[in-house]
Amino acid sequence: MGSSPNSKPKIVRGSAGYVLEDVPHLSDYIPELPAYSNPLQDHPAYSVVKQYFVHIDDSVPQKIIANKDSPRGTHFRRAGPRQRVYFEPDEVQAAIVTCGGLCPGLNTVIRELVCGLYHMYGVKKILGISGGYKGFYAHNTIPLTPKTVNDIHKRGGTILGSSRGGHDTTKIVDSIQDRGINQVYIIGGDGTQRGAYRIFEEIRKRGLKVAVVGIPKTIDNDIPVIDKSFGFDTAVEEAQRAINAAHVEAESVENGIGVVKLMGRYSGFIAMYATLASRDVDCCLIPETPFYLEGPGGLFEFAEKRLKENGHMVIVIAEGAGQELVSESIQAMQKQDASGNKLLQDVGLWISQKLKDYFANQKTMGITLKYIDPTYMIRAVPSNASDNVYCTLLAQSAVHGAMAGYTGFTSGLVHGRQTYIPFNRITEGQNTVVITDRMWARLLSSTNQPSFLMAKTVIEEKKEEEEEEEEEAAAASNQ
Ligand SMILES: Nc1ncnc2c1ncn2[C@@H]1O[C@H](COP(=O)(O)OP(=O)(O)OP(=O)(O)O)[C@@H](O)[C@H]1O
Ligand SMILES: O=P(O)(O)OC[C@H]1O[C@](O)(CO)[C@@H](O)[C@@H]1O
Ligand SMILES: [Mg+2]
Numbered sequence: 423m424g425s426s427p428n429s430k431p432k433i434v435r436g437s438a439g440y441v442l443e444d445v446p447h448l449s450d451y452i453p454e455l456p457a458y459s460n461p462l463q464d465h466p467a468y469s470v471v472k473q474y475f476v477h478i479d480d481s482v483p484q485k486i487i488a489n490k491d492s493p494r495g496t497h498f499r500r501a502g503p504r505q506r507v508y509f510e511p512d513e514v515q516a517a518i519v520t521c522g523g524l525c526p527g528l529n530t531v532i533r534e535l536v537c538g539l540y541h542m543y544g545v546k547k548i549l550g551i552s553g554g555y556k557g558f559y560a561h562n563t564i565p566l567t568p569k570t571v572n573d574i575h576k577r578g579g580t581i582l583g584s585s586r587g588g589h590d591t592t593k594i595v596d597s598i599q600d601r602g603i604n605q606v607y608i609i610g611g612d613g614t615q616r617g618a619y620r621i622f623e624e625i626r627k628r629g630l631k632v633a634v635v636g637i638p639k640t641i642d643n644d645i646p647v648i649d650k651s652f653g654f655d656t657a658v659e660e661a662q663r664a665i666n667a668a669h670v671e672a673e674s675v676e677n678g679i680g681v682v683k684l685m686g687r688y689s690g691f692i693a694m695y696a697t698l699a700s701r702d703v704d705c706c707l708i709p710e711t712p713f714y715l716e717g718p719g720g721l722f723e724f725a726e727k728r729l730k731e732n733g734h735m736v737i738v739i740a741e742g743a744g745q746e747l748v749s750e751s752i753q754a755m756q757k758q759d760a761s762g763n764k765l766l767q768d769v770g771l772w773i774s775q776k777l778k779d780y781f782a783n784q785k786t787m788g789i790t791l792k793y794i795d796p797t798y799m800i801r802a803v804p805s806n807a808s809d810n811v812y813c814t815l816l817a818q819s820a821v822h823g824a825m826a827g828y829t830g831f832t833s834g835l836v837h838g839r840q841t842y843i844p845f846n847r848i849t850e851g852q853n854t855v856v857i858t859d860r861m862w863a864r865l866l867s868s869t870n871q872p873s874f875l876m877a878k879t880v881i882e883e884k885k886e887e888e889e890e891e892e893e894e895a896a897a898a899s900n901q
Contacts, residue, residue, distance in 0.1 A: 439493020445831035457506040476502035482839040501819035501840035508827030511544035517603045519551035520580040521610035526656035527805035527813045530575040534817030556588030558597040578802045587760025589617040595624045611640035619845035622830040633824040636832035643691040648834035656806040661696035664796035669702040671792040672734040679791040683770030686740035693740035704735040705871040709742035713874035
């Protein structure tokens with residue numbers, strides 16, 4: 423992988439604490455770049471739209487809750503078509519690539535990028551890069567037209583293929599340069615956006631007229647700043663089918679327990695939203711909040727109580743939850759995938775076995791436990807209607823931004839508004855469930871499950887106090 427990105431963020435300050443975290447523009451490093459009238463102004467669909475072009479100074483606030491003394495705060499550039507564009511349709515050679523794991527809606531974004539370029543701006547040369555980043559230098563390209571992508575949104579996966587690993591900045595940019603590509607649309611998660619940032623930096627270093635645009639993808643919803651990533655809604659909806667099945671199985675037997683494992687490596691959003699949506703879930707476990715099994719306030723005690731009350735229970739567990747507990751009991755090897763992501767132990771199988779062992783040893787009640795692992799089923803499906811609309815907006819905004827000469831940005835929704843977010847902001851952290859926020863409190867109130875964190879913290883604090891007392895007593899006796 424190349425050296426770390428080092429361009430300075432473009433910050434514009436205004437009155438009353440207004441800050442615009444702006445996105446780079448090709449004209450920042452290419453002098454006297456010619457601009458043209460946007461061809462949309464003559465387009466029959468758009469020419470009649472009142473104020474179709476976005477005002478050059480429009481921006482969207484990152485925080486919308488304010489009080490009378492708050493500074494105006496951070497803003498992002500509003501997405502949409504500009505009056506002036508920096509590419510002539512004939513000169514554009516666009517490329518589209520999909521990287522990382524699958525996600526509902528990938529094909530819809532590809533379709534809408536192709537149709538947006540073609541129908542809105544008259545761009546005819548569009549290439550698909552097959553097999554993720556390494557496809558730039560290791561595979562052939564696929565020509566894309568509105569006809570070839572016409573019904574791909576009805577299929578799950580990505581028609582271009584995807585991969586992890588294989589990001590070689592120099593080779594990728596060499597390939598972009600050799601092929602004469604001047605607009606690159608990169609669809610992928612946090613890792614992919616980091617890779618896109620490096621590509622942008624290298625392109626800028628070489629002074630190339632190439633717009634690099636990211637479209638955020640991940641069902642885990644772990645990309646910061648944006649409201650949510652496309653495909654997330656579909657994944658939550660699909661997860662309902664697994665939870666329903668677990669519930670039906672659990673309530674049909676005496677002391678039935680249904681365990682459902684959902685995706686979420688570091689962020690428990692899918693598990694949290696699937697739980698909130700279902701109302702059949704008794705306990706939701708996510709990576710952000712530690713839990714424990716034994717003793718007062720532990721999972722076993724809660725399970726016993728729920729079974730006594732209701733005769734059945736459903737547990738939803740995110741794949742990244744409780745990994746430290748699993749590693750304690752299984753000699754875990756620290757393995758990584760090709761992109762450097764931590765490979766996880768199967769916490770669903772582990773917790774199922776632990777529950778079975780506990781009730782077998784207790785001999786107080788016999789349980790029947792069914793473990794459902796719909797992991798790949800929730801991400802391999804085509805996107806639902808609302809995600810399809812979302813994918814269209816993201817793709818069209820990306821095209822408008824690239825045509826307007828912006829680069830080094832991710833197209834994203836902030837408080838329901840389309841924006842252009844600089845790569846440095848999108849790659850600076852990970853979006854996780856904040857367990858001190860109201861949403862997690864809502865879930866706890868809905869499931870009425872124990873807040874393991876609080877109980878655990880109490881136990882740990884108590885332990886620390888006892889240890890301190892012991893140390894003090896030992897020190898005193900040594901004096
Ligand atoms: N820091 C980085 N710099 C450059 N490239 C990276 C970086 N991290 C990841 N990549 C590349 O980005 C691609 C996708 O990364 P990764 O497998 O982590 O998936 P992702 O984009 O995070 O999506 P998801 O996690 O949702 O599946 C891979 O080809 C990987 O080599
Ligand atoms: O098995 P794969 O393809 O590496 O993908 C698994 C990972 O991809 C994701 O769906 C997205 O990062 C994670 O939730 C999951 O851990
Ligand atoms: Mg990722």
